[in-house]
Amino acid sequence: MAHQAVMIRGDGTGPELMKAVETVLNASGAKMDWVDMPAGEKCILDGKPIVPDETIEAIRKIGLALKGPMTTPIGKGSVSANVTLRKKLDLYACVRPIRSLPGVPTPFAGLDLVIFRENTEDLYAQIEYMTTPTVALAQKFISVAASKRIAKAAMEYARKHKRKKVTCVHKANIMKIADGLFLNTCREVAKEYPDIEFGDNIVDNQCMQFVTKWKLYDVIVTENLYGDIISDLCAGMMGGLGVAPGANFGQNCAVFEAVHGSAPKYTGLNKVNPTALLMSAVMMLEHIGEHDAAKRITQAVEVVLGEGLIRTYDLGGTTGTQEFAEAIARKIQ
Amino acid sequence: MELVGCDVFVYSENGTMPDVPKQIGPLRLELMSNRGTKVWPATAARLDYFADEWRCRFTSEGDKPVKRGEVDAVVRAIMETGKPWTRIQALHLAKDGSRAFSSPY
Numbered sequence: 001m002a003h004q005a006v007m008i009r010g011d012g013t014g015p016e017l018m019k020a021v022e023t024v025l026n027a028s029g030a031k032m033d034w035v036d037m038p039a040g041e042k043c044i045l046d047g048k049p050i051v052p053d054e055t056i057e058a059i060r061k062i063g064l065a066l067k068g069p070m071t072t073p074i075g076k077g078s079v080s081a082n083v084t085l086r087k088k089l090d091l092y093a094c095v096r097p098i099r100s101l102p103g104v105p106t107p108f109a110g111l112d113l114v115i116f117r118e119n120t121e122d123l124y125a126q127i128e129y130m131t132t133p134t135v136a137l138a139q140k141f142i143s144v145a146a147s148k149r150i151a152k153a154a155m156e157y158a159r160k161h162k163r164k165k166v167t168c169v170h171k172a173n174i175m176k177i178a179d180g181l182f183l184n185t186c187r188e189v190a191k192e193y194p195d196i197e198f199g200d201n202i203v204d205n206q207c208m209q210f211v212t213k214w215k216l217y218d219v220i221v222t223e224n225l226y227g228d229i230i231s232d233l234c235a236g237m238m239g240g241l242g243v244a245p246g247a248n249f250g251q252n253c254a255v256f257e258a259v260h261g262s263a264p265k266y267t268g269l270n271k272v273n274p275t276a277l278l279m280s281a282v283m284m285l286e287h288i289g290e291h292d293a294a295k296r297i298t299q300a301v302e303v304v305l306g307e308g309l310i311r312t313y314d315l316g317g318t319t320g321t322q323e324f325a326e327a328i329a330r331k332i333q
Numbered sequence: 334m335e336l337v338g339c340d341v342f343v344y345s346e347n348g349t350m351p352d353v354p355k356q357i358g359p360l361r362l363e364l365m366s367n368r369g370t371k372v373w374p375a376t377a378a379r380l381d382y383f384a385d386e387w388r389c390r391f392t393s394e395g396d397k398p399v400k401r402g403e404v405d406a407v408v409r410a411i412m413e414t415g416k417p418w419t420r421i422q423a424l425h426l427a428k429d430g431s432r433a434f435s436s437p438y
Contacts, residue, residue: 053377060379079438087370087438088378125369127388129422130433133334141369143384251381 002033003288006059010068011040012262013272013321018068020274020325021281024300027329030285030293035062040070040081040262051084059089063253064288066281069262085255086119091248092146093153094119096231096259097283101275102306104239104315108214111238114163115220116154117227118182119248121146124224142178142223147185153249154221155193166190168200169222169230182223207233235259242272242314245279247287256284270320273312275301278325300331334425334433338363338392339404341411342420348383351416358403360391366437378438386419388437396426 009015025032037055044050050072059065070081085091094117100106125141151168158166168186172179183200190198201209203226209216210233222230235244241260248255258276266272278301285294304310310327311317319327338360345351350373355362365373366388370380391407393399404423411418427433 056377060377084438088376090370090379090381092381120370121368126435126437127369128435129340130334130425130427131422133428141384143368145382145384146368 002031003064003290004033004035004062005284006037006055006062006065007034008037008039008055008065008067008070010262011042011071012069012264012267013269014040014068014070014262016268016270016321017258017272017274017277018066020321021066021278023322023325024278024297024329024332025281025285025293027332028285028290028293028297030290037065039067039085041073044073044078049084050079050081051088056085056088059085059253059255064284065253065255066277066284067255067257068277069258069260071262071264082257083124086248089248089250089253089255090120091250091253091255092118092120093150093249094227094231095153095157095247095249095283096234097245098234098238100238101243102302103308103311104243104305106237106239108211108237111214111234113214113217113220113234114157114161115222115227115231115234116150116157117222117231118146118150118224119227120224122224140175140178142181144181144185147182148189151186151189151221154219155189155196158196158219159193163196163218165197165199165218166193167206167217167220168198169203169206169220169226170200171203171226173202179223186221203230206230210234210237231259240314241276242312243275243279245276245283247280247283254284254287256280256287270322271313272321273314274321274325275305278328296332297328300328300333303331304328334427335396335398336401336404336423337396337399337426337432338390338424339407340420340422340424340434341389341391341408341418342422343387343389343411344385344417344419345387346385350383351387351389351414353389353414353416354410357391357407357410359393359397359399360403360407361394363390363392364437365389369437371437390424392424396432398426
């Protein structure tokens with residue numbers, strides 16, 4: 001029986017990346033019943049919100065979505081499509097697996113982390129003012145409930161996947177109240193998981209630790225802003241945004257997406273690397289119980305990358321988006 | 334900067350949206366948000382839980398300038414509901430006439 005899911009093809013290179021992902025998914029045997037829904041720059045050009053209510057409702061109803069990269073128009077008043085989805089669906093956990101891949105150049109051998117980023121509050125609560133003509137104020141919103149549920153999500157993941165350690169990343173030495181609340185709440189939740197080691201690091205020190213002692217770290221749980229920054233740092237460590245997958249989980253729905261942008265200058269050129277979106281689709285397959293298909297796709301991706309014969313431009317090659325996907329599809333057993 | 338309204342943050346527990354006046358003088362309740370997401374007037378957004386602090390935004394029609402006393406009247410009206418306010422923030426326009434304050438999602 002086919003799994004129903006919303007597909008948001010996205011802007012720029014999004015549609016061609018999504019086509020490449022469909023090629024691989026079809027070869028894996030996982031049956032998907034896609035419901036195409038609009039979002040992104042085209043909606044703005046049509047005079048609609050960047051993520052129309054009909055798309056939000058569809059994702060909420062179906063409970064699952066795969067999203068291509070979207071372009072946030074530049075200009076005052078424009079809103080981020082990604083943040084809109086996360087806020088309106090209350091997708092509270094942004095999960096980014098970070099893993100060295102064969103054939104992808106990186107000095108960080110043996111990299112294997114999972115980042116849990118709180119996705120709904122912090123400075124992303126959009127509470128900003130010019131309080132005087134020369135003073136701007138941005139309010140950081142941290143709640144016990146949101147801190148508790150992201151901590152629980154990280155600890156549950158660690159337990160389920162037999163990960164050994166969860167590290168809370170914060171700046172509670174400076175923001176004693178806001179980050180102190182986040183840290184203390186994480187500590188309280190960690191007490192319910194005595195089988196998992198729990199520690200914490202201040203965010204600046206953690207960034208240094210990532211690039212010097214990355215093997216010491218396992219699962220990271222952190223606030224929205226720090227998670228945004230260290231996700232990109234760690235994506236760079238694993239070889240770039242072209243290979244880094246991501247997922248956003250709410251209580252009743254999940255949206256899977258590549259971390260990178262829409263790369264509008266490459267639109268229609270069949271050039272960009274579909275690995276990130278493909279591995280996000282693999283996360284989706286695992287989420288819906290298609291573990292066999294997920295494993296076979298992952299193995300095929302690793303074989304193709306490891307052989308090093310077929311590479312997109314970002315990995316030093318000349319293979320096109322679709323040809324890369326077809327090579328992976330051929331390797332699926 | 335021209336004063337055009339205020340955000341009054343109100344404490345209300347157990348997910349209960351505070352019942353605040355919709356119009357006080359020239360200032361009307363434009364929206365309410367919780368955790369940075371607009372929850373009134375209703376949109377497609379659905380939150381799994383509500384924090385116990387609610388933002389109530391009062392602005393004038395067309396962002397016409399208002400007097401400080403008119404903003405003070407909003408605060409007094411909120412106080413009369415019995416729900417305690419936690420924070421109050423004056424809302425201004427920038428020199429170019431644009432809003433010098435952000436909007437929730």
